[in-house]
Amino acid sequence: MIIAVANTKGGTGKTTTAVQLALYRQSLGHEVWLVDGDEQQSALTAVSIRSENGVKPALACSAYSDARTLKSQIETQINKWEDIIIDVGGRDTGALRAALLVCDILLVPVQPRSYDVWALSKLEDIIRDARDIGADFDAYCFLSCADSQGADNQEAAEVMKQCEEMKFLDRAIGRRKAFATAGGAGLSVFEMRPKDPKACSELKALAEAIYNL
Numbered sequence: 001m002i003i004a005v006a007n008t009k010g011g012t013g014k015t016t017t018a019v020q021l022a023l024y025r026q027s028l029g030h031e032v033w034l035v036d037g038d039e040q041q042s043a044l045t046a047v048s049i050r051s052e053n054g055v056k057p058a059l060a061c062s063a064y065s066d067a068r069t070l071k072s073q074i075e076t077q078i079n080k081w082e083d084i085i086i087d088v089g090g091r092d093t094g095a096l097r098a099a100l101l102v103c104d105i106l107l108v109p110v111q112p113r114s115y116d117v118w119a120l121s122k123l124e125d126i127i128r129d130a131r132d133i134g135a136d137f138d139a140y141c142f143l144s145c146a147d148s149q150g151a152d153n154q155e156a157a158e159v160m161k162q163c164e165e166m167k168f169l170d171r172a173i174g175r176r177k178a179f180a181t182a183g184g185a186g187l188s189v190f191e192m193r194p195k196d197p198k199a200c201s202e203l204k205a206l207a208e209a210i211y212n213l
């Protein structure tokens with residue numbers, strides 16, 4: 001299955017989600033290929049740090065910010081992997097549009113903040129464009145960097161539920177230091193010590209929901 005993690009809004013947790021999902025799926029024994037479609041190459045950097053630190057198993061990761069190369073490489077390698085997870089940058093790029101043409105599922109992390117929620121209409125336009133030219137994928141948004149308290153999560157969720165081009169997936173990833181620290185070391189939250197059980201259970205719940213869709 002090919003999952004594209006995308007949002008035209010920057011800094012919403014796309015790379016964090018993509019890296020964590022990839023490492024979690026690999027830990028379950030799946031053949032996983034992480035594709036970094038962002039010219040910043042944060043996902044590739046995280047995976048490189050993992051290798052430099054000698055953490056095993058390594059994770060297969062390639063970076064293609066050029067749209068044509070990204071699409072053709074995924075089409076070429078589609079049968080070699082059980083899971084392909086694409087991380088695209090936080091802008092309307094060719095790589096984002098190419099990812100929409102090849103993915104089975106679009107996963108959209110959304111922070112529970114007004115600017116982030118307002119920005120979803122731009123992404124919905126892009127999803128609509130892609131579907132108009134024949135792209136066939138299911139789209140799901142979920143709360144990323146969710147608050148531990150307050151009304152913002154619920155308010156954002158209500159707006160996300162109104163989106164026409166994507167469904168709301170009720171599996172939040174909280175704002176937790178473990179996600180940021182693990183990502184910076186190229187580790188999954190399951191490998192981080194000390195372990196944050198809440199971060200682990202959120203990631204597991206999100207992954208199970210996505211892969212059972």
Ligand SMILES: Nc1ncnc2c1ncn2[C@@H]1O[C@H](COP(=O)(O)OP(=O)(O)OP(=O)(O)O)[C@@H](O)[C@H]1O
Nearest residue numbers: 010011012013014015016090145174175176179180
């Ligand atoms: N659940 C989380 N809890 C705490 N910090 C987080 C979480 N998710 C992401 N972060 C931190 O927020 C910042 C942005 O996250 P990330 O790089 O994953 O976002 P992005 O959507 O990929 O950004 P960009 O649009 O620049 O590609 C990073 O410093 C990351 O460590």
Ligand SMILES: [Mg+2]
Nearest residue numbers: 014015038042
């Ligand atoms: Mg990123």
